[in-house]
Amino acid sequence: MNQGARGRVRPARHTSYFDLLEELARPGCAICRLAKRTTFRYLDMLSYENVNDPGVRATLRGSRGFCNYHAWQFSDEADDGLGTAIIYRDIILNVGRLLPDGSGPAVSLRRSLAEFGSGPSSPGRALAKHLAPRGECLACHQLDLLTRVYVSTLIEHLDDPQLSIALSRSSGLCLPHLRQALARAEEPEQVEFLTRVMGEAYARASHADGDAAMALPLLVGAPGVTLALPPAPDGFVRGEAEALITPGDGCPVCRGAIAAADTRSRELASAKDEAVGALCNNHAARYLDLGLDSDGMIWGQLLAGLGERLLGTPRPAASPRGPYVAALAALGGQPVPRPGADLAKELAPSVACPACLAQQEAEQAITALVSQEEHGALCLSHFALGLLLPTDPRTLRSLATLQASAYEGIVASLSEFIRKRDYRFTHEPPGEEADSPERAVALVAGARGLSSVGVLPGAPRPVAGRRPARSGARG
């Protein structure tokens, strides 16, 4: 322990301090990079060590696996297929057992679901409630913990000469992480330093002509790191939903919803609409993937505006009670004054992500339209959404029967996949089971790139800067 410049006791320099120092020297938001790297390490460890841990497996069953983003990160980056096959077979079997009379193995699912719909008045709603995740995505939980550690470390060492110089020379924290840091700051000097240094960083970045790949992550954060979901739309549109139903593999609602979000992003790009600044981090990344950043002008303008705003922010008033009184208040269990809290709130996006809204509208509209027999099984979220929509018992039955047969099929493929990983059978050539881990992830977590994770009633809804709520089922 040593004394800080302003007499505060500065904590020892832990690994997180040196991690920050190192990452601040690289381009992009250091906290995004660290959060992404450490979350990947967590998933990697889970893949190799914890897949067979009964406690971890039970938690994963309850949360219905990972959220969409982390499910695909696990399957694509951290795992070689076996861990995914084991985890998702477990979840799908468990989901099957939660269905009415589904106490037996997968073979009984079809029968139990065929009977479903003839019971009490609202069987769809009751089943949707059963299917809802109990608990948040394990990776989101880790991500949130790690982000808090790094934001706290940054604030605690803000008067450390090495770190403050590294921060002022860095390309800047992204806006969501700047807001977290401002909200965490305890002294007006820290707020003043952050607003000045980040105002300058954003102004510098806004001059990097047409480089949307740099500007966009600064405004919204890296994909999957600062998970931000908009509030659900009030109503939903049914118009044009038919046009969104296209042939293809997997959940038709996922497919149509992703297409609807893409269409909205293209509209924003061609209109040079400033609403692109409200895109969530996942849709912002998608925007870049779609090549919609033809000149990057709009990002430069948004960043320049943000930089000006930060540089024009007056210094927050010093706490009238002084740091020692504040420390005593904290010891006495009273809230510590946070001089940057108001500014952090003011910098929050005032509107929901337009692509998320388009996606959610499409999810509702397409689910209402999709006829199961024609279009194939739905992912778990969209299946539950279908159960919640007002539907006649016959449609519910056909929806559930098709779902059950998809579960049976995938469980058989996953079992075959797991069997062939046994050293005694590795000489057998791969068959249709080869891509079953990916198909299982899609069937549970939804298609790759489906940004929303909050469709299922009771599903955790991660919000930027906050731990995902553990809300109960709303159904």
Ligand SMILES: [Zn+2]
């Ligand atoms: Zn960031």
Ligand SMILES: [Zn+2]
């Ligand atoms: Zn997650």
Ligand SMILES: [Zn+2]
């Ligand atoms: Zn889906």
Ligand SMILES: [Zn+2]
């Ligand atoms: Zn979005």
